[in-house]
Amino acid sequence: MTASWKNINKPSSPTTAVTAAQVANGPVIPPQQRLLTYSPDEWEGFVEEWAYYCLPAKYKYVQRFSGAGDMGIDIAGFADDKRLKGVWDNYQCKHYDHALRPGDVWVEFGKVIWYSYSGEYAAPRHYYFVAPRGAGTSLSRLLANAAKLREELIANWDKHVKDEITGTQAVPLDATLRAYVDAFDFSIFDAKTALQLVDDHRATPVHTARFGGGLPARPASEKPPQEVAATESRYVTQLLGAYGEHTGSIVTHPSALSVPKLKDHFRRQREAFYEAESLRVFARDSVPPGTFESLLDDIHGGVIDTHDANHADGYEKVCAVTKAARDMQITANALITCTNPKDRDGICHQLANEDRLRWTRS
Structure with a gap:
C-alpha cells in the first residue's frame, strides 16, 4: 500500500505573511x-x-x-x-x-x-x-x-x-x-x-x-526660516533666475515674486531643500560615511539627461528635473527606505547649491 504524504502531520505555518526581506535574508539575528x-x-x-x-x-x-x-x-x-x-x-x-x-x-x-x-x-x-x-x-x-x-x-x-x-x-x-x-x-x-x-x-x-535590522525612525525636518539662509543662497539665486526667465522680468528677491504659482513653487522648493538637509544629517548619524553622497550621485546620474535637454525656460527645467528625480527607481542605497518625494526635490537643489545642476538656461 502506498503511503499518502497528505496524511503526515504538517508543521504549523507562519502566523504572519513573509516579507521580501525575510525571503532574501532569512530571519534577523540579534x-x-x-x-x-x-x-x-x-x-x-x-x-x-x-x-x-x-x-x-x-x-x-x-x-x-x-x-x-x-x-x-x-x-x-x-x-x-x-x-x-x-x-x-x-x-x-x-x-x-x-x-x-x-x-x-x-x-x-x-x-x-x-x-x-x-x-x-x-x-x-x-x-x-x-x-x-x-x-x-x-x-x-x-x-x-x-x-x-x-x-x-x-x-x-x-x-x-x-x-x-x-x-x-x-x-x-x-x-x-x-x-x-x-x-x-x-x-x-x-x-x-x-x-x-x-x-x-x-x-x-x-x-x-x-x-541589519533596519534604520531608526527619522526625525521630522526643520521648517525653512522666513529669511533665506546663507547655506541656501546659491540654489535660491538660481531659482529666482529661473522664475525671471519664465516671467520675462528680473527677479532679485523672493519678495518680488508676484505670480501666486511661482510663490507657492518657491515655498515648496525651500521646504524640500530643508527636508533633504534633514536627510543629510540623519544619514551622518545612521549610515556609513558616503551613503548620502552616493544617493546624490545616483539622483544626479538619473536627472542629468533631463537637465541637459532643451526647455522653454528655467522654471520649466526645474519642474522637469525634479519630476525626473521623483520618478527614478533607486533600490540599492540604504537611505531609500526612509526617503520621500520631497527629499528628491531637495536633493536636486542641493546639487544646484554645489553647481552640479543649473536652473537657468545661460
Missing part, C-alpha cells in the same frame, strides 16, 4: 547572537569599531595591535599624543565558547605587569576584558576585589604566568618585580559585556551596516 559567530579576528575588528565610533570624546586615537609582539595589547585608546607613554586604556579581546575564567587570563595580567614594569609602556589607566559571553562568576568576583586579584595572581604566577609572557624568556617573580606587583593598582582591571558594546554601537552610523 546582534549579541551574531557576535557569538564571529572569529577572534572579527571580534577584535568589532571592538575597534566600537571604540572608534562610541568613545570619540574619550580618546584622541584608537589603535588596534595584532600579531606577535603585541605586548598584551589588543585595542588601545589613547587620551593624548604620548600614546603608550601617556594616558591610555586597553581593551583585551577574548572570543571563547564560554564566559571568561581566571585561568583564561592569568597571563594577560602578567603581561601588563611585566611590560609596564620593563618600561615598554605606562600602565594603562583602565584595562578591560571584552568577550561576547562576558566574564564568568569567578573572574567577576576577582575583578571586583583588587586585593584578592593581586593575591591570586601571585599564587598562580609560577604555574600560569612565568613561562607564558614572552616566547624568549621566563619571567620569575623576583623581589623587585614582586615589589612592583605589590604596588600595582589592580583596580584598573574590569570587564565589558557584549550588551554594553551593542547598546553603545546602536547609536553609531555603522550599526545597521554590521547588524
